[in-house]
Amino acid sequence: MRLKDKVAIITGAAAGIGKASAELFAEEGARVALLDTQPSGEEVAGQIRRAGGNALFVQADVSREKDVQRAVRTAEDTYGRVDILVNNAAAFVLKGLEATPQDWHRAVDVNMIGAALCSRYASEVMKKNGGGSIVNLASISSFIAQPGFLTYSATKAALVNMTRCMAMDLAPYNVRVNCVCPGTIRTSATERHMSKTGMTEDEFVARNAPLHLLNRIGQPREVAYAILFLASDEASFITATPLMVDGGYIAK
Numbered sequence: 704m705r706l707k708d709k710v711a712i713i714t715g716a717a718a719g720i721g722k723a724s725a726e727l728f729a730e731e732g733a734r735v736a737l738l739d740t741q742p743s744g745e746e747v748a749g750q751i752r753r754a755g756g757n758a759l760f761v762q763a764d765v766s767r768e769k770d771v772q773r774a775v776r777t778a779e780d781t782y783g784r785v786d787i788l789v790n791n792a793a794a795f796v797l798k799g800l801e802a803t804p805q806d807w808h809r810a811v812d813v814n815m816i817g818a819a820l821c822s823r824y825a826s827e828v829m830k831k832n833g834g835g836s837i838v839n840l841a842s843i844s845s846f847i848a849q850p851g852f853l854t855y856s857a858t859k860a861a862l863v864n865m866t867r868c869m870a871m872d873l874a875p876y877n878v879r880v881n882c883v884c885p886g887t888i889r890t891s892a893t894e895r896h897m898s899k900t901g902m903t904e905d906e907f908v909a910r911n912a913p914l915h916l917l918n919r920i921g922q923p924r925e926v927a928y929a930i931l932f933l934a935s936d937e938a939s940f941i942t943a944t945p946l947m948v949d950g951g952y953i954a955k
């Protein structure tokens with residue numbers, strides 16, 4: 704078991720990559736605190752418990768400081784420590800220059816400030832334990848331009864340098880900070896994108912698969928394994944690093 708005795712907080716764990724990570728972490732022996740705005744996170748925690756794992760759910764919005772404090776406190780009170788934080792929750796604000804100030808605020812509040820707040824309060828607990836690991840979900844969108852992705856891409860690019868800055872500030876406390884950068888992954892976010900653009904599943908795959916060297920889109924578990932590696936002690940000398948999990952997308 705690669706996360707035996709570890710306590711992990713995973714944001715946005717009711718669906719997609721966050722859900723896959725919570726399930727995988729529990730299989731690897733971690734006690735997991737799932738955080739999401741959606742009450743369906745409780746069902747995910749319930750499934751993990753029924754499968755023999757240890758999980759709790761806190762309904763919370765990462766962009767609200769009081770919610771974040773409550774969620775971290777609940778994890779610490781229940782499990783006695785926090786070793787791992789996965790900053791996975793995101794607002795998919797896909798807008799170009801037509802974005803309103805409200806659009807910008809939503810993207811920045813969730814994707815940047817949310818990750819910063821969770822890192823702040825979780826790292827305070829990690830410092831008491833003698834260390835920990837934070838994994839941020841950046842994206843291929845951190846590095847490339849995509850049409851109509853200005854708001855989303857700006858926040859995901861920021862998250863790469865936030866990773867480096869947090870890694871520097873937390874290194875003296877033995878807290879490592881890294882990020883994973885997925886390519887296109889089949890989740891509820893891609894489903895929403897399909898229904899918004901009127902694309903069928905086949906059209907979506909036909910358009911997106913060839914952008915990746917491996918000529919397909921990825922599955923949430925394929926990202927969860929990369930998050931698991933960075934979160935685990937196997938990555939004990941890795942910090943401030945973006946890890947591409949993109950099927951070779953940005954090499955093209």
Ligand SMILES: NC(=O)c1ccc[n+]([C@@H]2O[C@H](COP(=O)([O-])OP(=O)(O)OC[C@H]3O[C@@H](n4cnc5c(N)ncnc54)[C@H](O)[C@@H]3O)[C@@H](O)[C@H]2O)c1
Nearest residue numbers: 715718719720740764765792793840842887888890891892
């Ligand atoms: N799916 C992809 O193709 C892809 C590609 C690159 C990067 N990513 C990144 O991976 C992460 C997960 O993406 P996904 O596709 O699994 O998304 P998803 O939409 O399937 O799941 C995201 C979860 O986050 C929750 N959430 C949203 N805002 C929240 C908030 N303010 N507070 C708490 N929870 C909140 C949602 O309720 C949802 O359960 C995101 O950071 C995303 O930017 C995804």
